[in-house]
Amino acid sequence: MADKRESVRIKDGQQMRILDEAARRRRQRKALEALEKDNFSEDPHADLKMSKKAPKFEEVMETASTSGPKKKRKSRGDFKLRYRKSFAALLEEEHMLNKDGPSYITACAPPSKFPDRHFCAVCGFPSAYTCVQCGARYCCVKCLGTHQDTRCLKYTA
């Protein structure tokens, strides 16, 4: 009997999957990107055949790429395409053109001088503990249970 004894805690501990630093950072980044999102779901009208009044985004894009040498400034509304740049592209441009001197990049507030505060990922109250597996914060056993059942490793970034 004696040799069959084993610690459940140690056994579980060995099997436990732990997210490494990179995966945790990836999760964090994804969470921050979600805060900038305009919509959570896809366009509910995407399956609709657009009426004449509705904007035809994709179609305009296509004509732009297919119609080769277009006469400059001939058509009204081509500014929409010429100035169609993503934020990332604009930022890149700014980086190239405006290296020194105050710019969008330099104006960003630096990291805080105060230490971070931690809040329970489940209930939002101050938390004292960190989930061993994924690094999320929790405040009590009850919240840890909820966290493990719902988020911890359930969806991985």
Add this chain to the structure above:
Amino acid sequence: MATLILDNGAGTAKVGFSTDNEPRIIPNCVTKAKNVRTRIFIGDQIDECKDLSSLYYLLPFQKGFLVNWEIEKQVWDRMFSKDVCQVDFNETAIIVTEPFFNFPSVGEAINEVIFEEYQFQSLHRTQAPTLSCYKHQKDKETSGSLFGTLVVESGYSFSHIVPFLKNKPLKEAIVRVNVGGKVLTNHLKEVISYRQLMVMDETYVINQMKEDVCYVSTHFNKDMNIARLKGPLNTISRDYILPDYTHIKRGHVRPPPQDGGKSKGDEQMIRMNNERFSVPELLFKPSDVGIQEMGISEGIMHCLSLVETELAPHLLNNVVITGGNALLPGFQDRLYQDVRSMASDDYDVGMSTPKNPITYPWHAGCDFSLDPNFPSMCVSRHEYEEHGHNICSQKFNVSSTSPS
């Protein structure tokens, strides 16, 4: 000649003629409703929509910068049309606001659209805080001239802390905190969806809920402890009834329950507890969600460290708070409390929030359009046709203006 003022915010555009009493506040987006499949809603047309659940937003702005003209053109068309402002382009000068450090190509796009697409008579491009500073100075002129003004503008995409020497922004000391109303709403959506009810698609409803029940805490830890309490001792918890757009047209706080605490019938309810103040808290502690930046209060102190030491006390004593987030109850109190505790004891701290912090820059634009110097700060269509974008960047560039 009439002057149209367009405070082109990423969330809402504030537009109207200088002779109007109040601007029209128009959502700067095109909206699609899940349950209305026959049409789209451009800008203020959303008022015609009866069912505001699961709205899908097409926004012309990304991170506070105008990137999608496809959408912006539709909103502007609507705004200038006879349904809203009825603009006679040939007889109208326009003031358009843009963010600080707007990218040159976005600025050029604005010039081009204003002059070539709409054929406005003349254009002045500026920033909302610059206008706010102008009005603030002017209104206070009787109480002695103001040397420095610090404008804190907390809007939809981000918050800016802008120091002014007289009327000129000190570009190198501008501080931007990348937290605004959008981040708050999205964070609240995320938190509620995880803890209570899936509302990720209900941006409109949750934003309204945020405006109805969220507040900025002046005693964060104390409020946290109150929020832990059960029953009537918990003075923070609020039950918010969500609209269903058939019987309940608008979300609202349920009056204190006489019968138990359960929601009756079909109505859906969200219990707002620590969410009420921990969400707006992000403005002051972005690091709470992992945005490694200073909050607004700390940002003010950082900003003061970047200006000349003689100017700092003037700025500190003359802070103006604008933008939609200033409407959160407790915003100014918290800012004052934080700044007071961090600033030197020798300096006075003075803050003020205008009656309507959202439309303040627009009203400032009205005042500015009457300034004797205003015509000389505009670019006329004729000048634009002659000199192109160069003259615009000369006249509108923040850094090229010499201190007066």
